[in-house]
Amino acid sequence: MMIYSTMSGKKEPFQPMHKNRVNIFVCGPTVYDDSHIGHARTYIAFDVIARYLKHKGLSVFYLQNITDVDDKIIQRASELGIEPAVLARKFERRYLEDMRTLGVTNVNLYARATEHIPEIIGQIERLVDLGFAYETETGVYFDESRFEDFGKLSHQTLEEMERHRIDPDPTKRNSGDFSLWKKREDGAEVTWDSPWGRGRPGWHIEDTAITETYFGPQYDIHGGAMDLIFPHHEAEIAQMEATSGKKPLVRCWMHTGFLNVKGEKMSKSLGNFMTIREMLERCDADAFRLFVLLAHYRSPIDFSEEVLEQSRKSLERIRHLIRIIEEQLEMPGGIVESEEVDPILIKAKVGFLEAMDDDFNTPYALSVIFDLVRDINRRINEKTVSKKALKDTKQLLGEFGGIFGISFSSGLEMSAGKEEDMTRDLIKLMIEIRQKLREKKDWELADQIRNRMKELNVVLEDAKEGGKYTLSEEDCLNRKAYNLR
RNA sequence: GCCGGGGUGACUGACCGGUUAAGUGCGCGGCUGCAGACCGCGAGAAUUGGGUUCGACUCCCAACCCCGGCCCCA
Incomplete structure (x- = not known):
């Protein structure tokens, strides 16, 4: 190292x-x-x-x-x-x-x-x-x-x-x-x-x-x-x-390296600072961690809402794969079975370790993760991936997440209180109703439901079998104009 | 003045002397009633001027510019 x-x-x-x-x-x-x-x-x-x-x-x-x-x-x-x-x-x-x-x-x-x-x-x-x-x-x-x-x-x-x-x-x-x-x-x-x-x-x-x-x-x-x-x-x-x-x-x-704002060091004396608390009110801690790790630790990083938002979306990309994997694993059969360790996973693991061994090159390690995400996504679409490989992928991503201190897991199975259970059931009900409407080709009403749900931060995604949903997260530093300096 | 770090595509940001970095965004195609997500393909880069080299974003020299440290500061 x-x-x-x-x-x-x-x-x-x-x-x-x-x-x-x-x-x-x-x-x-x-x-x-x-x-x-x-x-x-x-x-x-x-x-x-x-x-x-x-x-x-x-x-x-x-x-x-x-x-x-x-x-x-x-x-x-x-x-x-x-x-x-x-x-x-x-x-x-x-x-x-x-x-x-x-x-x-x-x-x-x-x-x-x-x-x-x-x-x-x-x-x-x-x-x-x-x-x-x-x-x-x-x-x-x-x-x-x-x-x-x-x-x-x-x-x-x-x-x-x-x-x-x-x-x-x-x-x-x-x-x-x-x-x-x-x-x-x-x-x-x-x-x-x-x-x-x-x-x-x-x-x-x-x-x-x-x-x-x-x-x-x-x-x-x-x-x-x-x-x-x-x-x-x-x-x-x-x-x-x-x-x-x-x-x-x-x-x-x-x-x-420093965290800069518009090219200048963030510091109390310059008055261009944002406290951790202020940032966390607007942004998922994991998205901020990813933002930090997207640059090498010795390089300066320039903080802006836009880049933080890019980080959040990048994190979503990884989390989305985990979600897909979980769905796939629940579905019976239909996928090639194999007990071999997938070469894609070996490549990812080796690449990740090499990057980290080289002066903790987290940006490169992240690019290895994104390569893995793309490869697995493609194979899922092509239906050429075994359940074992999916399990291994999930496990490996969990391992990487552990090193980065970032949770890559889907976040769908968050603490399930009674109200959350009910919310979930209600959403599923709406999906079923929309499904019926779509079968009848009543697009207008179906779209109306989808649009209204979206306003409530529930994003419906249609798929061949039924449909699914995600709870959209607030933008990192959304709307509320936050003036640095 | 002295010391240190930089100048890469629309944005963020790595590697490496010759092979796609990667992400976001954008364009096209696929899947879709539409949308989204996802997949495929693509456009787009290296501050400037010299030099070394068969070949440089990558090495050397010079110039320019930016940031930081030298009181305190993660």
């Missing part, structure tokens, strides 16, 4: 450090507000990566931090006149709800920064003892000039990075030195005791404190979006490699 690493700038064979075990850490959110769909893109991508690694038989431990102490949280909380911790817990809960709705279910442990303060302090102490960090009146800083590898991830030199820093703290030795501990005597803020007085952790230290706690000084994969490469990940490398003396901190650095 090949994975692209930001460090080397190319695809490298992936070998876990410990036999079958993969330790993966992905930078989590700062919980001061609802997450937007750009965050969702990254977390869906890594969810699928974790799912695939598991599918390969690896034992995956997926760790994510929750930044629950930070300037933005403190600021937002004071604006709202509530405790920072209350604010952080609220948005952490909402974030976790969003992830569950999106099917992002493979994180083994969410680690809060505030629950690792002793580990953070311990790591800073070691850095100070080793001479990589120093204390000033304002806090404790990492001395980048002491760490010669600084810049190796973002491929920059120290001099290059020192330019254009905005208002460096005057007590720092080098303008690029970053904060490990911020001294804060102010009683209103969130603070902890430390060897350097009361204060709170700097930006980067929580991640290495957390990963060291659960993984040790080295692990397999570190993920995040591209904007974290510098300075955040660079700082993590400096902190941990300086502390432990062991290199590299991680074997493989993986970074996702």
Whole structure:
């Protein structure tokens, strides 16, 4: 399996450090507000990566931090006149709800920064003892000039990075030195005791404190979006490699591309964002997952209603085949019987695995799925497919869906409450009546029924034997004009 | 300025030095009373200029353009 690493700038064979075990850490959110769909893109991508690694038989431990102490949280909380911790817990809960709705279910442990303060302090102490960090009146800083590898991830030199820093703290030795501990005597803020007085952790230290706690000084994969490469990940490398003396901190650095709107990065500051919640009000989570997977994880993707709608229709195409297969399987006989595994299925399976093994090429894997769908559709029409092959197809699509975290199943047999049972019976009644009318060639009345039903979101489809129906789903982001920006 | 990622058909978006990517949309045909779904066929592509090559969307060089990072950010 090949994975692209930001460090080397190319695809490298992936070998876990410990036999079958993969330790993966992905930078989590700062919980001061609802997450937007750009965050969702990254977390869906890594969810699928974790799912695939598991599918390969690896034992995956997926760790994510929750930044629950930070300037933005403190600021937002004071604006709202509530405790920072209350604010952080609220948005952490909402974030976790969003992830569950999106099917992002493979994180083994969410680690809060505030629950690792002793580990953070311990790591800073070691850095100070080793001479990589120093204390000033304002806090404790990492001395980048002491760490010669600084810049190796973002491929920059120290001099290059020192330019254009905005208002460096005057007590720092080098303008690029970053904060490990911020001294804060102010009683209103969130603070902890430390060897350097009361204060709170700097930006980067929580991640290495957390990963060291659960993984040790080295692990397999570190993920995040591209904007974290510098300075955040660079700082993590400096902190941990300086502390432990062991290199590299991680074997493989993986970074996702942005979700853009009209070519620009979606972000809070630009105001062009849509929260996950807003999106989910209008769109099936599975359609959004497909939208994300239709592009490679490292490529930027441009979000628009139109493309999301295209994704929804593409998903329908797959689901429709499953529906057809289920119908076919219920029909007695009439189809060629065979016990052989169909070559079409082998081709699909091999193609899918090859695509995923090649740096998680989900767009290509999807094209393999669509090829399979087309091939099976054709064979169903030609009546040259065995029931076994249909069962296998359904099973295989289920397997692919499981890796993508997308339900490809038809959705027709949803929870059947009494009312839904009755609705179904009523629809079937209408189909029967229409059938009689059609036999009498009363097209006008038959069409009228079909049109009226369609207005009620029940789409009737005529077929030789009777007829069938689907409940049409709302367009992803239908009608309601939703203005981005 | 430095670093990184890009420029592919109407839209989204991959692979690969020579063979159809794929999806959506569109056109034609089939099936249909019609429609839908489905099937078949089809149109349509590679920012520009050089170079390497028998042959380049794919490699190299240059130019142009876009996006991102360098304070915070998935």
